[in-house]
Amino acid sequence: MNKNVGTVCVHGKKQRRNVDNTGAVSFPIYQSATFVHPAFGESTGFDYSRLQNPTREELERVVNDLEEGVDALAFSTGMAAVTVLLDILEPGDHIVATDDLYGGTIRLMESICKKNGIKTTFVETDKVENVEKAIEKNTKMIYIETPTNPMMKIADIEEISKIAKKNNCILVVDNTFLTPYFQKPLKLGADVVLHSATKY
Template sequence: MQNKEFNVDTLVVHGNKSYEEKTGAISFPIYQSATFRHPNFNESTGYDYSRQQNPTREEVECVVANLEKGIRGFGFSSGMAAITTVLTLFRPKDHIVVSEDLYGGTYRIFEEVFKNYGLEFTYVDTSNIDSVKEVIQENTVAIYIETPSNPMMRVTDIREISNIAQEINALLIVDNTFLTPYYQRPLQLGGDIVVHSGTKYLGGHNDTLAGFLVVKDEKLAAQIELLQMTSGAVLSPFDSWLIIRGIKTLGVRLEKQQENALQIAKWLEKHENIEKVYYIGLENHIGYEVNLKQSSGFGGMISFTVKDPSMVESILRNIKLIMYAESLGGVETLITYPLKQTHAAIPEEIRNKLGVNDRLIRLSVGVENVSDLIEDLEQALSV
């Protein structure tokens, strides 16, 4: 199938090959094999050992690469395994500029692991272009951004950051987990590497861990291919199949999640107990116009602050339909307390600066009936 000729809502359904060529199987097979027989001496089927490559993983890697308009995709055992692989591209004393508002696990691996290997990190509000320019150093080799960011939903102008990166010959790495290639394709905006926690929207059902990298440069692809095969944190055949299956409904899920999220965000804005709502689909969001320039949607992630911190525990105890759980992007609506969960690894002074305080709640909106979700939030906020 010539994937790049089709629209994204068709691509997500048909994947890379659309069907398995030998048998015509519509559901791509799970090649649950660690090793593969050689036809003869010095001959190979193209598959030798699943750490190096497996047909099922190859299929999902091609699917994600096609969606992101990249030349190569790489599947990993988790989003953090993908990020780890990116960081092993660099050397001691290399400097990386990072979005200051980002997932706590990413901050943890930067600060508690890779600083020990000599990498240097500067955290800045990447939605402020001047702030990024001010922290560039002679040894800056990369800029790492989340847009929208987690959990404060800041929007960074990918094209503008790409211009900065190109001027200093640095890589631009973009975590595209929140919007996915269905709504945003950073490689077409100047990014060099796209990062995904495939666990989230790509899988979409809270049933597997996965991570992906996508690149647009052959040299970079060769580097990552070596690192992936050598380190071995690869996506298993069965998990690859789960992601393939999940992506087939990515479009319909995201459209419904976005529709629900916009209604919930507008409802939260009017609630007497809510102080502020962070959703990039609201016209009063500071990043609304930038997001319109570089994406085709807003996604299903909302953060909001309550007026009284004592309400947080009450809400988390009293929700009935919405589930108090980590992660995001699944069909079920999940509610998270970043201070104690996703961002606990970030020092208190940094959290306070960003607004990740004891009144902030994050909502990953699912595909349920929106009236039921609002009713659940209403009763929890009223206890």
């Protein structure tokens, strides 16, 4: 059945795994740090909240359904998500990024990434040819934000995804400003989509 976006926001697309058997209509907020194991060597999938927690799992399931992805991870802030994503890169790797990214992301790339031997070239990604020209032998990631914060610049995700595929790069899209309600980057060829959930 094709569910309305409002329904997906509340329930996700499929039946949730039966974690809470109280019949609670709104998914409960679990505050426990640790979870009991049913028996020695057996786990319900919840051991320690930093690793996974039923509330976070529910958020991940619903956001993944909204973005139509294969899986999702939730973090305490958008910058934590950006940091983890950039951590998949190795010293010597290169990023091509939008020149008008959210300031925190630019600072992360210009300070921490640079210190760790990862170079970033910032280009106006509203012109696809700039992205192509900036690709180097060691480019591993194209990181775009569309629309950007603050200048609301737009990039063509579909066209940039073709460049990413041709050059064996991961295409990351920060979808904070449109959300999957208006734009689904994974459907347009992006590999990873991320959000700061305190915005729209």
